[in-house]
Amino acid sequence: MITLIAFLVVLLSGLPIFSALLFAAVAFMFEFDLTFLFENTLPDQLYGALNKNGLLAIPLFMLVGELMNRGGLTEKLIMAAEVLVGRIKGGLAYVNLLTNAMASSILGSATAQISIMSSTMIPEMVQRGYRKDFSAAVTMAGGLLGPIFPPSMIMIIYGVIAYQPISSLFLAGILPGVFIVFLFALLIFIIGCFTELPRGDKIGFKEAIKRLANAILPGLIPIAVIMLILLGVTTPTEAGAIASLIAFILGAFIYKNIGIKDIGPILLNVGNSTATITILIASATVLGWALGFEGIPDMIIGALIGLTDSSFWFLMLVYAVVILLGMFLESISVMIVLLPILIPALGAYGIDPIHFGVMVTVATVIGVVTPPVGAGLFITMQNTRLKMSQVFYAFIPFLGILFVGMIVIALWPELSLWLPEVSKTWGGGK
Template structure:
């Protein structure tokens, strides 16, 4: 228990997450007079944490996102979405939501998606007559889809830590992701009923066909990832490599938006982001090992069993803890800190680990846009100059319906498991 308390104290002191993780593990060794393990065990733990093939997917899918943004492919998807739903009342809000859903299958990160889309969609919606707070709320809601649709960075990290197949986790996020898109669309619909949301401009037939046609090639990238994995043709890592190649060819040679001079900065961004994630995973493994030595996971399982023997209420408790921590920590950090503790517990409650991975991924994104420290909230505030109260009050309807959706996902695990089971039977 000392290790866990120490970790929380160090974390609250403001040190970087990885520093808190490794410092807690070191002091644990000193406390139990296990310094003789410094040389071998620590190195083995760090090496073992990173010596996993699933981690190769992280830089590859980050590279896909960088290449698509630099190559202007995301803008073509947005243009196509406007053709499909832009003419109805509140059409640009639906366009925002659909574009975010398509971008989610490229970026895989909520904060990155909110940052990018708030700079592009909010000014356009303002120009078309939408209130800034509503436009910002729609953009934040859509940005939360990033870690749910494949390829999700959170799903990859969950798969590595929980020893679950990443391909199954990717496929498990599709139905819940579409369900959440539907729920957000309901909020937009009812907002349009009670307020005067603008309609989009009429798009000429030829222009509409041209826009839809221009989105076919960019749309092949997320489609190729899902199809290749679902049919069992490639692993997620191989699918990421293929998607990166397609994105590079389109951005550099078809649309000619990526130049040779852009490549170093693209690779640097990918390397920096990957290094941040991998050092968190490695140091979290050390903490997980220390907590296991102290028997913390078993103690927590026993404590939870004392509170409830219902798997549903256990999942509600997990939701509450994950959302609370997500208010203060980045979503990847929340997952890395909690999973070594929660994984043993879900086994005792008979919860499917694939379904649990989807639930945790959805829960972590709530904290991203929740005060007092939600990073997605502050990114949007910075880009729009809105006050926190104004922005969050506009977002509340989306938050409430998301919480309802999370309960529905918990009640119906087949929402997560149907496509992975279909793919498994297909491959037989």
């Protein structure tokens, strides 16, 4: 009880989440007279939490995203997407969705993706005659794809905490991601049947060929990442390093949008973001270790099994808890706090940890766009000058169809597990 109070007091005080996690771990040790562990085991746990090769993928894929944006590569993907689907009714909404799907293979973060796309796609859609609230809703929905498609920061963290191969998690997110894109596109089509959505401008043949040609090299980056992992040629970390090199060469030498003066800010942004994530992982590992020392996870597993012996209802309960916490904590924090408690319960319900990783990833991103503290929601409000009620009300249909997708993913494990199994056949799974 003291641990929970300590955690909530520090969290509500406005201090960073890692402070709350570490303070709760220390309070737990005092409460259960485990202070003899301070001198040696506590530093070892902090060091051991970060001494994992899988974590190297985080700064590398963040670097890919920074280089793609600074190098103008993301813009070329947007222009190519407009060629593919821009002319149909509601075309720019589909362009928004398709661009987000492509960008998610670069950025891997819902908040970063919503920030970039809301500042570029929403003004363009409004200028073409789309309602501002609808444009905001489509952009937020597309931004949620960021952590689902590889590379995904959340999946990297899940793999490290749950001791699962990150390559398998990356591959497991692809088909569920495509399925969610289909559901969002279906919803846009249905909305278009009942409301008037504009058509895009006609793009000449030469211009269309030019745009598609310009997108070939940037488009090769996410394709290369996926294929290198799928075929087992590289680990995710190595794929991130290769993708970073390609993005730098394209941005600096081919398109000449990255200069010497840009390298410092790029590395500083990557360093700041990486430090934020890694201190969270280290502090949460200490708390999880302290709880495990006293057998708290086993007690929680027993309580869950007492509530239901159905794997489906267990997963629905997990969805509810993750979404609820996601309304108050950011996605990575939710993952770090819950996983040490939930992972041990999977065996009792016969749930594959890779499938579970995809489910938890999808559930955590909902918090990015839900009140009261959803970062993606506030970024969209800031970029559109709309009220929270206006943005969220327009987003409700997308949230509803996302819930449908989450239930399908829970009931259909093969959707997540097929590609990882194929990868093993081809020699992947590094």
